[in-house]
Structures are given as structure tokens and as C-alpha cells.
Amino acid sequence: MTFKMHTRFLVLLFLTTFLSCNIEPFDGEIIDQSNSLPANCENAVGVATVAAVNYVNATPTDANFSELCVAYRTALENQITLCGDQGGEFQLLIDNLRDCEGGDENVAQQRAFMTANIAGEQFDDLKPNGYNILNKAVGVVTFSGSDVNYLRIQGNSEYQSLVVSGNAKEITLFIPETIWKEGVYDLNIDSTDMNGVATPFFGIVYDTGSAFPLAFEREGGKLTITEFNLNTRVIKGEFEFPFIRASNTTSEEIGPFDCKDGTFDYSLDNEFFD
Secondary structure (H helix, E strand, O other): OOHHHHHHHHHHHHHHHHHHOOOOOOOOOOOOOOOOOOOOHHHHHHHHHHHHHHHHOOOOOOOOHHHHHHHHHHHHHHHHHHHOOOOOHHHHHHHHOOOOOOOOOOOOOOOEEEEEEEOOEEEEEEEOOOHHHHOOOEEEEOOOOOOOOEEEEEEEOOOOOOOOOOOOEEEEEEEEHHHOOOEEEEEEOOOEOOOOOEOOEEEEEEOOOOOOOEEEEOOOEEEEEEEEEOOOOEEEEEEEEEEEEEOOOOOOEEEEEEEEEEEEEEEOOOHHHO
């Protein structure tokens, strides 16, 4: 279960518990008091319930997502102050609200934004495959025969779909832990250079339904990390690389083509960074 899914589950559990318990329902208009201490426990529970519903119905891409998240967190804190927290369930909810912006200098709003111009076609909304369902920005992986951790940053043109089509464009950058810092690096065609040193590399899925569905990277790519911040938990940067397209049934190739003007701005939301 991903972090975001786990958080949503806890929120839904809170709502179910509140609505099913033998607690007198909050009678009357619920005033938005999430940024100030409510008058009493009953009022605090009502405000927290509304804030929970608003948060569950929002997504990280909504313009007011951060505001709703902070309002919910504040409402929970007020509820604990006025009502107590026997068992610590509400504090657990607060601890899991790491995708709020503000309040805690170590908390960053979750994001996954990639852009790129692929063979002359501009894409301004690339996100990890299935991001609209999993809400997971990055991954940390290792490969067989290696103990190096790689940060995986992916952008897919059809991340909204449960099943991507044969024409989906997908760029995946793999960045070794040795260079999780600002700098300019060669983007290689494999996970190691000639000296066996771990290097950044990538893969691209390109028009799998066409006559030339396979894409192969060429030497000469560049990866620039403009920001790597463990406090705000964010990585930003730019990339470019040449590639060729090849038939999956013959040896025929076309290209090279350019993937240029690539940018990425991703939350470091993997549990590796906890």
C-alpha cells in the first residue's frame, strides 16, 4: 500500500468511525474554524469531519490541495486539544499528512511534473505511469548484481489511463545515489560506465504500435540536477539526449532523433527518504 493510499485509508477509517459511533451528531451549521480553536469538542469534531471529507475528495493536482491538507491537519490538532486522543489514532493521521505544504519546514507539497520535446512533439504533462491512482512520485530501485540505489523518475504521456495505448511516450531516468546532488552529468546508455562506476541512464517507450516501436538511446545525453533538497524533499532538473527508433522485426533503424528541453520537478516521497 502506497503512502498516499495508506493516508487516505486512515482518513476514511476516521470518517467511518465518527459516523458509526454513538456520538451525538453535530447539530447546526459548521463554521470553518480550522485555523482557530473551535468553541468546544463537539464543534471541533464537526470541523474535522468536514475537513476530512474535503481532503479525501481532493487530489494532489488540485490548485487548493495544499490548503485543504493544511486545514485538515489543523482541524485534527484542534480536536486533540479539545477532545483528547485516547489511543493516538488522530495523531497517527497528522503524522501521515506529509504532503501538506506549510506548517512544517520539512514537509513539501507532493508533485510530479515532467516536460520534454520528443522528436519535435512537445509534452507538458508527463507523470509516472498510474500516478492518478497511486499518487507516487518517485521510486528507489537496485539492479541485479549491484548494491547501488537508483532514484527512478518517470514521465508517461498517458498516466491517467489504467492501460496505456501503443502510442504512449514514457521517459524513465535512473539516477544513482552517488550523484544525488546538484551538478551536470553524462546521461549514459547503461547503468555503469566503462570503469564500472554507477552512472545516470534512462529508458524510453516510444510508439509501440508503429513500424518502428523501439527506442534506443545514443551517447551524448546530459542530465542536470538543479536542486536536490532533503528538507523540502524535492528534486528538480533538466535533461536531453539523442535516440534512434528501430523495428522489432527487422534490423532497420531510423533517426537519430532528439529528446530535448526536458525538465523534471518531483517530490522525494519514497519511504527511503523517511
